[in-house]
Amino acid sequence: MPQRKNAGTPKVAVFKFASCDGCQLSLLDAEEELLDVAGAIDIAFFPEASRRMLRGPYDIGIVEGSITTPHDVEHIRAIRKSCGALITIGACATAGGIQALRNWKDIRNFVHIVYASPEYISTLDRSLPVGSFVHVDFELRGCPINKYQLLEVINAFLNKRKPNIHAHSVCMECKMKGNSCIMVARGEPCLGPVTQSGCGAICPSFNRGCYGCFGPMESPNAPALSARFRELGQTRHDIKLAFRTFNAYADAFRKESESHEQ
């Protein structure tokens, strides 16, 4: 039986733009914690989870996906007006996502190749993060986000405290976890030193270099890391590709990949 919420229970809405749904799935993936969360908030609008769609205003809006069309721009502005706090989740919403790879190309060419009637397609020339259009109260990084970090952010908002989300490097959590170092001990390139923590240093824990899913850390020195990658035998092209993935259009990664363009 659905729990009856009292008037003080915050109304939460989950919205989606250009994205794969993986980040909002993290909320459903919270399994053990989900019942507690569902008890503490009123999930008023979450089309992926429920047909129940209450109108705004909402206390918290959680937004996944990047802004890629003129309609998206209108929609996100309306969402901003209807939400007390706006939290963006995932690489798409915080950096433009993998689809921002198109930002280096002429979008009209893609449209002509993909669609039989390209004249019906209305799109922006770039895929951009939500923060490029409206004020965002908190950006939660990751491709996908870490569900514990999402729960922490929701928890912090409910309790009116600062979320314990760190912008420092993956190396910090990698070392605290007890790992050695992929780059130092194996000579393999790893984006950990320039990437924000939060994933739990998953890849280095399995002897793979970090892919940079959580985007640039607080003070990334990408040129210095690239110089080291070169010494480890990476080509300029390899380095360009390393920075051009899920967070390709995040400022520090964008500049670094562009500086390695032939």
Place this chain on the structure above:
Amino acid sequence: MNNPFRLNIEGLERVLVSLQQKGYEVIGPRHTDGVIVYDRIHSIDDLPAGFVDELTPGMYRLTNNGSRQFFGYTLPPQSWKRFLYPPRRELFTFRKDGKSFGLAPKEDQTPAYAFVGVRACELGAISIQDRVFSSGDYRDEAYLSARRRNFIIAVNCSHAAENCFCTSTGNGPKAGAGFDIVLTEIVNEDSHYFVAETGSDVGTSLMEGIGAGRADESDVDAAEETIRKACDTVRKSLDTSDLPKLLADNTDHPQWEDVAKRCLTCGNCTMVCPTCFCSTVEDTTDLTGRIAGRTRTWDSCFTMDFAKVSGGNFRISAKSRYRQWLTHKLSSWVEQFGVSGCVGCGRCITWCPVGIDLTAEVSAIKGGATKQESGGSR
């Protein structure tokens, strides 16, 4: 050497068994995934026989040379710090109950650790952290309790790695103090044994308890020869004369800008440093806000949060953060604790992903030496 014991391989096994019987959790070196780690060990079979490491700035490679030597490696990435001063420690919980609230300190569940294979530089680091956590108004009772119950078997190094400079800081390669037992491993064609000196009554009683015999003159000579050879293999140096003043007087030296271009501000150096002790606290809540908790975690002077205070951050640039780390470690640490914060282990050099070498940075600030090729010039 003061009337040392001779311990054969079976004797070492008896030492490990005896420690476990006395209730210690025995931590020692193991080989895992291409590196040595300090982890729980149960017998001498867990020790990394034959493994040797090559350490240069930003580079670590471990190979097995087939030797019987247990302690032929030099230093693994992580130090003993993570056992005595763990990366995360829950401090207490708060519980709101109607109009009142209660605080429940988290019970300290640190076991009595026996460390096997502590190097001279690491003994130095532990003694520095002892000072840090026992001095002044801010004693760390959990650390001090773990130390009081701590049994240490040190090992004298048989050789130095390229990044070692313990002879400059006065910490090694021979273990001076701070151990219960210190071993010198002797591997010959026809014999493999340890010369063991004791540094405490518990150490001596343990050795007597397992029935270890005394070393003879030739054993002692072999041990002393091993240590002398180890001294000769230390190549790197840090000129420590007047170092605190040199750094304090050169906070505007152009070298800080130079190193800032190479520094990733990733914090690896502080994580692996056996003396770095900075921490932060995190407050957590349950969803209802009725239960709150406080956890201490390792922090680093390289993070942006570290110097964030009301009104802003007073160390935004990489230059100011690297300078803070190095000047604290080698200069203001002396003012604060009466000793330098560096023991010459070289971990910060090895595990810096871009191989920044603090000895090269100090040389450059001194102005005399030219910049080094490896790491220092990147």
